[in-house]
Amino acid sequence: MTTGPESTGDATPDGPTPDSTIQGNSTPDPPDLDWRLTRTQVLRDSMGVAIATGAYAISFGAIALAGGLNVWQTLALSLLMFTGASQFGLIAVIAGGGAPLAGAATAIMLGARNALYGLRLAEILRVSGLRRLGAAQLVIDESTAMSIGRDTDRAARLGFYATGLGVFTLWNIGTLVGAVGASWLSDPRALGLDAAAPAAFLALLAPRLRGRELWAVALVAAMVAVLAVPLVPVGVPVLLAGLVGVIAGLIPRKGTTQAPDPAESAESIRSIDSSEPDDQPTREPS
Amino acid sequence: MTIWIGIAVGCLGCYLLKLAGLSVPKSVLERPAVHRIAALLPVVLLAALIAVQTFSDGRSLVIDARAAGLAVAAVAVWRRWPFLVVVALAAVTTALVRQVIPAS
Numbered sequence: 001m002t003t004g005p006e007s008t009g010d011a012t013p014d015g016p017t018p019d020s021t022i023q024g025n026s027t028p029d030p031p032d033l034d035w036r037l038t039r040t041q042v043l044r045d046s047m048g049v050a051i052a053t054g055a056y057a058i059s060f061g062a063i064a065l066a067g068g069l070n071v072w073q074t075l076a077l078s079l080l081m082f083t084g085a086s087q088f089g090l091i092a093v094i095a096g097g098g099a100p101l102a103g104a105a106t107a108i109m110l111g112a113r114n115a116l117y118g119l120r121l122a123e124i125l126r127v128s129g130l131r132r133l134g135a136a137q138l139v140i141d142e143s144t145a146m147s148i149g150r151d152t153d154r155a156a157r158l159g160f161y162a163t164g165l166g167v168f169t170l171w172n173i174g175t176l177v178g179a180v181g182a183s184w185l186s187d188p189r190a191l192g193l194d195a196a197a198p199a200a201f202l203a204l205l206a207p208r209l210r211g212r213e214l215w216a217v218a219l220v221a222a223m224v225a226v227l228a229v230p231l232v233p234v235g236v237p238v239l240l241a242g243l244v245g246v247i248a249g250l251i252p253r254k255g256t257t258q259a260p261d262p263a264e265s266a267e268s269i270r271s272i273d274s275s276e277p278d279d280q281p282t283r284e285p286s
Numbered sequence: 287m288t289i290w291i292g293i294a295v296g297c298l299g300c301y302l303l304k305l306a307g308l309s310v311p312k313s314v315l316e317r318p319a320v321h322r323i324a325a326l327l328p329v330v331l332l333a334a335l336i337a338v339q340t341f342s343d344g345r346s347l348v349i350d351a352r353a354a355g356l357a358v359a360a361v362a363v364w365r366r367w368p369f370l371v372v373v374a375l376a377a378v379t380t381a382l383v384r385q386v387i388p389a390s
Contacts, residue, residue, distance in 0.1 A: 055370050056373075059373045068289075080301070081296060081300050085328060086300050088335075092338075096338065100289050100293070101291070103292045104292045104296035106331060112303055112327055113324045113325070114304045115304065116320070118303075119307050119316065137301065191381050192377035194339075195352040195359075196355075197335075198336045198339040198356050198359070199356060199359035199372050199377070202336055202356065203359070205333060208325075214326075217330060221333045222334055222336065224334070226342065237338050241333065241334030242327060245323060248322075248330075249323030249324075252319070
């Protein structure tokens with residue numbers, strides 16, 4: 001983290017600190033102009049991410065309906081779960097005929113990374129009470145990526161709330177459009193919508209596959225899951241793959257900790273990793 | 287009804303994880319193994335979901351039109367085409383293959 005407690009002085013919410021004159025009079029301080037430029041930039045970035053994410057909410061709505069959920073269940077997921085990969089994971093298990101609780105377990109495991117985002121964000125947001133309860137729902141890949149790595153805490157907070165609220169709004173509108181649209185179709189399978197979900201997962205997975213190690217773990221997990229299909233109840237193969245991930249993560253490794261990758265769509269989102277030198281792979285030959 | 291239970295449990299669990307990050311002392315979750323597992327879980331779960339959803343009907347392994355859809359999606363992802371294009375191409379490809387080979 002670049003914004004340790006000692007560097008939060010640059011994040012005074014209300015303009016220049018009284019003692020800024022100590023710097024001497026050679027640099028006329030234009031903090032308000034600076035902030036206005038920063039604010040415009042942050043809001044523009046956030047809006048871009050919100051629009052892109054809203055577009056894939058349309059596919060979520062359609063895929064959920066194709067998977068057997070009704071419109072209300074689909075809308076409830078986007079409102080209450082509000083974390084894309086988990087939502088897709090839950091409907092995938094249910095669509096395959098798995099137990100809804102197996103779907104819930106898959107969703108919860110997929111959402112585990114949000115807890116780590118919260119750790120980073122807690123220092124920036126410094127929220128408590130009701131505000132914390134509200135802010136928590138906005139902790140997702142996109143809001144984290146658009147917050148962490150900003151120059152000041154003020155900009156980081158704006159990035160978080162603007163992205164979180166923007167994505168929340170458009171994600172739910174997109175879901176409604178997709179779900180209602182798909183509910184008019186008589187046979188989603190005829191349109192190939194059952195293949196849309198794996199394609200969506202592939203698009204979510206690809207940006208995370210950085211390095212041979214992650215490829216290897218992903219392939220092992222996929223093999224375990226496929227081989228388990230004829231042997232265990234529906235929904236369980238995916239949970240077994242989760243176990244593969246836990247085991248692989250528990251194997252201690254020197255100098256190659258992987259930072260959680262927040263970017264569900266790598267290009268459009270600022271990389272969290274650049275702000276976290278302490279989590280970077282050290283790239284030592286080990 | 288049971289679908290609603292799955293939704294409720296899943297939503298509650300996901301929310302509590304988000305809240306936990308903002309609430310618990312940093313030292314509780316700030317361990318290398320926790321970080322590695324949190325980074326690996328999406329990778330293994332997504333990989334498994336792709337494999338199971340493409341190559342099984344839930345009970346047994348099958349190869350059908352969805353494999354063609356996934357192959358086209360893989361090319362689209364590799365070419366870094368937008369998310370909606372990837373999803374739409376997979377669906378259209380699968381639908382077209384089913385037109386040609388109705389049993390798939």
